[in-house]
Amino acid sequence: MKILVVCGSGLGSSFLIEMNIKKILQELGIEAEVDHADLGSAKGSGADILVGTRDIAMQLYEIGREVVSLDNMIDTESMKAKLVEAIEKLKKK
C-alpha cells in the first residue's frame, strides 16, 4: 500500500503530515510506503491513498484514488480516524 501526502510545493506541510502518518501507522502496526509530493506530481504517483488538507484535497478527488481530506494539519486524532477509514475502504475494493 502506498500513501502520498500532497501540498502546494511538496516541501513543508506535506512532509510534516507524512511524519505524523508514519507514527500513526507504526502505532497501528500497519505496513505502508508513505511519501510526500507537490500537487502536480500527485497524478502520476500511483499511490493508493492521497492525503491533503481540505483545500488541497478538493483537487485530489479527480485523480480517482482514495482521498483523505484533513480539516486541520495538527489534529492527529482525526487524522488517525480518517486514515483508518480510508484503509478499510481500500481493503473492501
Added chain:
Amino acid sequence: MSFFKFLMNDILSQPAVLVGLMALIGLVAQKKPTEQVISGTVKTIIGFLILSGGANIVVGSLNYFGTMFQKGFNITGVVPNNEAIVALAIQKIGSQTALIMACGMLVNILIARFTRYKYIWLTGHHTFYMACMLAAILLAAGFEGFSLVLAGSILLGITMVVFPALAHPIMRQITGSDEVAFAHFGTVGYVLSGYIGKYFGDKSKTTEEIKMPKGLTFLRDNTVAIGVTMAIVYIITALFAGKSYVEQELSGGMNYIIFAIMQALTFSAGVYVILAGVRMILGEIVPAFRGIALKIVPDAKPALDCPVVYPYAPTAVLIGFIMSFIAGIVGMFILIAMKATVIIPGVVPHFFCGATAGVFGNATGGLRGAVLGAFAHGLLITFLPVWLMPVLGDLGFANTTFSDADFTVTGIITGNVARYFGSTGIFILIVLLLIILFVPTFMKKEGKNVQVRG
C-alpha cells in the same frame, strides 16, 4: 597530513558530501537499520546533485529574461524566487551553506532548551534557504572559514526562534491553541498584516462569511502557477524587447513569442527539478532533527510551515493572495517610475505568503484586516528585495533573488551591520540578540520566586 588535506579539500569542500554526512549522522543517531542508513545517505547526496542540475536549467532561462528585460525597458528586472536563487548560490557557497545549516539547527535546539522560547523550527527548506542567504551576506562582508560558519549558524539558530516567537501571539488567536507554533520566513509580513488588521480592521465581519470563486485554486499547483504567470511576464518582456532583437540575438530564428513561452516554461521546469532536489536533501535530515530536538527539549513547541493556518480561513487565503499580488503589481509600477531595479511579482511568494498574510489579517481585523494587511504585505515583499540585493555580493547581480520578508529583512539588517561595522558589528549584533532571548527567561524565573514568597 595528506589525510587532513583529503578531508578538507575533498570532503568538507564538497557540499553534496557534507549534506550526505549530515544525513548519515542523523540516521546513525536514530539507530536506524544499516540499509536505511545507506539508502538515506545516498539519496541525500543525489538530492544535492539534482538541485545543481535544476540550477542549470533555471539560469539559462533567467539569463534570456534578464537580457530581454534590459533591452525592452532599459532597467534591470528581477524575478524573486527562493528556489532559483538558492540553487544558483549553492554552486559557489554550498559547503558554507551546509555547515551553517547543520550547526544552526543545533543552535536552535540549544536556545529552545535553555530559554523560555521553546520553538523548534521544522520547515526544513526554509532553514536551508536562510543558511544560504546568511552565507552569501557574510561572505560578501569579508567573513570566511570558521568565523563565517560560527556567525552564520548562531544567526540562523536565532532566526529559527525569534520569528516563531514574533508570530506566536497572533498564531494563538488563529488556532486557539498554544501547542503549535509557526515557521515560515515571511513572518515580518504576516505580523505587519496582523497589526494592520488590529488597528484598521473590523473584526465583526470575517472573510469566511463571503463566497469566493473556486477557479483560482488551480494556482495551488506550483508548476502550473509558475508556468502560466511567467509565460505572461516573458511574453510582455519579449514584446518590448522587439521581434527582430529576440529572433536575431537570442532565439536563433525561433518566433519570439514561442521562444518567450518556452523559456518561461523552462523556468518552471527548472524550479520543479530544484524542488525535487530539495525534497530529497531534506528527506532524512528533517525527521532526524525533529527526533533529536524533541528528545532534548521535552516541552518543545513544534513550529510548522505556513499552510498550517490555511484551513482556519480558506477564504482569507484567496483574498490574501489576490490583494498581495495586486500590491505587487502596483509596487512594480512604482519601481519602474522610480527607475529602480524592478521586482516582478512572483506568483509563488504572493500565493504562499500573501495567503498567510490574509489569514493573519483576518484573525485580528476580519475581512478589512485581511484585505489591507495582505495589500501591505504585497508592497513590503516588492520593495524589500531592492534593498537586499546590494548586500548580497555577486549574488546581487542575478536576475532572481530571495522573496519572502524574513529573508530580506534579516539580509538587509546583517548585511548593513557588516558593511558599516564590520565583523565586530556582527558579533555585537549576535550578543545583543542572545541577551534579548536569554534575559526574559531568567527574569521570568525570578518573577516566579517573588510570587511564591508573596
